[in-house]
Amino acid sequence: xxxxxxxxxxxxxxxxxxxLVIGLAMGVPIIAYGIRGVLIDASDTHPGELARWVVGVAxxxxxxxxxxxxxxxxxxxxxxxxxxxxxxxxGLLTTVVLCLVAWPLLRGYGQDPSIPSLLSRDYGTxxxxxxxxxxxxxxVWAAIARQRS
Amino acid sequence: MPSARQAAxxxxxxxxxxxxxxxxxxxxxATFGLCFFTGLWSHLAQDxxxxxxxxxxxxxxxxxxxxxxxxxxxxxIPLLLAKLWVVHPRLVEWPPVRSVxxxxxxxxxxxxxxxxxxxxxxxAANVARWYPWSFFFPRAHFWTAWITIGALVVHVGAKAAAxxxxxxxxxxxxxxxxxxxxxxxxxxxxxxxxxxALVVATIGGTVSVLSPVSVLAQRRPGVGPQRVPxxxxxxxxxVLDRARDPAYRLVVEGAVRRRLELSVDDLREMPQQSxxxxxxxxxxxSTSARWRGVQVRRLMVMAGAAESAExxxxxxxxxxxxxxxxxxxxxxxxxDTLLALELNDERxxxxxxxxxxxxxxxxxxxxxxxxVSRLIVR
Numbered sequence: 001x002x003x004x005x006x007x008x009x010x011x012x013x014x015x016x017x018x019x020l021v022i023g024l025a026m027g028v029p030i031i032a033y034g035i036r037g038v039l040i041d042a043s044d045t046h047p048g049e050l051a052r053w054v055v056g057v058a059x060x061x062x063x064x065x066x067x068x069x070x071x072x073x074x075x076x077x078x079x080x081x082x083x084x085x086x087x088x089x090x091g092l093l094t095t096v097v098l099c100l101v102a103w104p105l106l107r108g109y110g111q112d113p114s115i116p117s118l119l120s121r122d123y124g125t126x127x128x129x130x131x132x133x134x135x136x137x138x139x140v141w142a143a144i145a146r147q148r149s
Numbered sequence: 150m151p152s153a154r155q156a157a158x159x160x161x162x163x164x165x166x167x168x169x170x171x172x173x174x175x176x177x178x179a180t181f182g183l184c185f186f187t188g189l190w191s192h193l194a195q196d197x198x199x200x201x202x203x204x205x206x207x208x209x210x211x212x213x214x215x216x217x218x219x220x221x222x223x224x225x226i227p228l229l230l231a232k233l234w235v236v237h238p239r240l241v242e243w244p245p246v247r248s249v250x251x252x253x254x255x256x257x258x259x260x261x262x263x264x265x266x267x268x269x270x271x272x273a274a275n276v277a278r279w280y281p282w283s284f285f286f287p288r289a290h291f292w293t294a295w296i297t298i299g300a301l302v303v304h305v306g307a308k309a310a311a312x313x314x315x316x317x318x319x320x321x322x323x324x325x326x327x328x329x330x331x332x333x334x335x336x337x338x339x340x341x342x343x344x345x346a347l348v349v350a351t352i353g354g355t356v357s358v359l360s361p362v363s364v365l366a367q368r369r370p371g372v373g374p375q376r377v378p379x380x381x382x383x384x385x386x387x388v389l390d391r392a393r394d395p396a397y398r399l400v401v402e403g404a405v406r407r408r409l410e411l412s413v414d415d416l417r418e419m420p421q422q423s424x425x426x427x428x429x430x431x432x433x434x435s436t437s438a439r440w441r442g443v444q445v446r447r448l449m450v451m452a453g454a455a456e457s458a459e460x461x462x463x464x465x466x467x468x469x470x471x472x473x474x475x476x477x478x479x480x481x482x483x484x485d486t487l488l489a490l491e492l493n494d495e496r497x498x499x500x501x502x503x504x505x506x507x508x509x510x511x512x513x514x515x516x517x518x519x520x521v522s523r524l525i526v527r
Binding site: 014015016017019020021022023024026027028029030031032033034035037038041044045046049050053054055056057058061062066067069070071073074077086087089090091093094096097098100101102104105107109110112114115116117118119120121123125126127129130134137 | 159160161162167170223226227230231233234237240250251253254257259260262263264266267270271273274277278279281282283284285288289291292293294295296297298299300301302303304305306307308309310311315332335336338339340342343346347350351364365366367368369372373374378379380381382384385500
């Protein structure tokens with residue numbers, strides 16, 4: 001690890017001390033107001049479960065999903081030709097976010113047989129079509145980049 | 150062959166740099182800001198504090214604010230994932246804590262990152278009507294928004310100077326790692342494209358021209374009974390029998406000079422008003438429709454209610470958080486605030502609130518109370 005306090009993995013420190021003090025003075029009361037609201041409305045917000053979700057998504061993201069993304073991007077950037085990499089990287093990100101949002105729709109968690117107008121699309125076909133369009137765009141982008149390089 | 154050290158350095162990309170973080174930070178500030186203020190607006194509509202009078206006009210405002218709320222939340226998903234990827238090296242910086250201030254800054258990152266991810270995840274799940282938790286989504290989403298925005302204020306304070314500097318043509322702060330401008334442009338352009346794709350894929354529930362390509366939209370405008378989507382069915386609300394009961398009467402009571410009890414036929418014989426009004430859901434779908442029925446203000450006059458009177462609109466629904474809604478004096482006075490009997494030139498479908506439903510301008514869909522049984526005037 002880098003012991004230089006000003007440089008973290010080659011990056012300089014970016015925190016302004018004065019700005020941080022002002023930010024804490026303004027932001028902490030807002031955070032406190034939110035926490036107070038969670039506790040006052042405890043019968044609706046279920047503070048323990050809510051806290052597990054908020055901390056849980058941060059931990060799952062930072063300790064699991066982000067490392068997977070970092071390693072995947074790092075690995076693929078060595079395999080994919082350099083001219084195509086920016087296009088492929090954008091395609092991967094778009095694929096991930098489309099799949100994330102599509103997941104509960106595909107699973108049909110929110111279906112209600114008494115409301116046919118709700119979640120009324122064929123989300124599998126829709127997602128496939130969207131991903132097809134995304135990767136077609138990636139191919140065109142990469143082809144243009146290759147011509148230019 | 151890369152050396153062992155290189156092989157292990159997953160942070161080698163020069164995109165883990167201040168300038169990319171600054172641009173993504175600006176995008177997140179804009180999208181989270183939009184989400185926060187449009188979310189507050191919806192809260193004011195649904196739960197107005199005593200010092201605030203929610204306006205009846207413009208009629209389409211709520212549909213726009215909630216369309217923006219959901220679209221900017223969707224747009225923020227790729228921005229947040231990309232931002233966290235860019236700054237991930239700082240998560241493992243060493244030493245982890247250098248001073249009390251530094252500890253406070255890092256501690257505030259937990260509500261910022263956890264809160265930000267939770268806001269987007271819970272919002273997207275709500276749009277998909279998926280509730281993998283036991284808390285009441287609107288309350289949890291609302292209060293966590295304050296916590297997240299508070300943490301964002303701390304973060305913006307800490308990083309404003311560096312962000313401003315990094316966005317200058319020639320940054321003055323030392324920038325040991327720096328991406329090539331073309332690299333950065335391609336990266337940020339790709340993130341923006343992902344945001345755009347996600348918005349287009351989901352916004353069709355409210356922007357009907359995009360509906361054919363909105364393959365992940367929860368709704369299709371024009372699909373539903375009488376070409377209008379439904380959020381709660383009569384069966385789901387357990388009102389089927391009561392709504393069809395011939396003994397049904399609309400009651401107007403409370404602070405009135407004459408208590409009214411009106412049958413559906415009585416209501417039909419009254420002067421009818423036709424209004425083109427959107428029904429707009431907080432989940433980001435909306436549809437404009439033609440409603441026809443009796444003006445609420447006409448009923449209030451008939452009952453001899455005061456001009457400054459307000460009213461609670463109550464449904465036949467035996468239970469549920471949304472079985473009643475409030476009308477303030479301004480909403481009652483509006484010519485387009487109706488107890489509707491018809492939708493798109495047909496007798497109201499039971500899933501749209503037959504025999505009578507409330508419809509008014511600039512109101513959240515959940516407050517357009519269906520199967521109305523009583524107006525309680527105060």
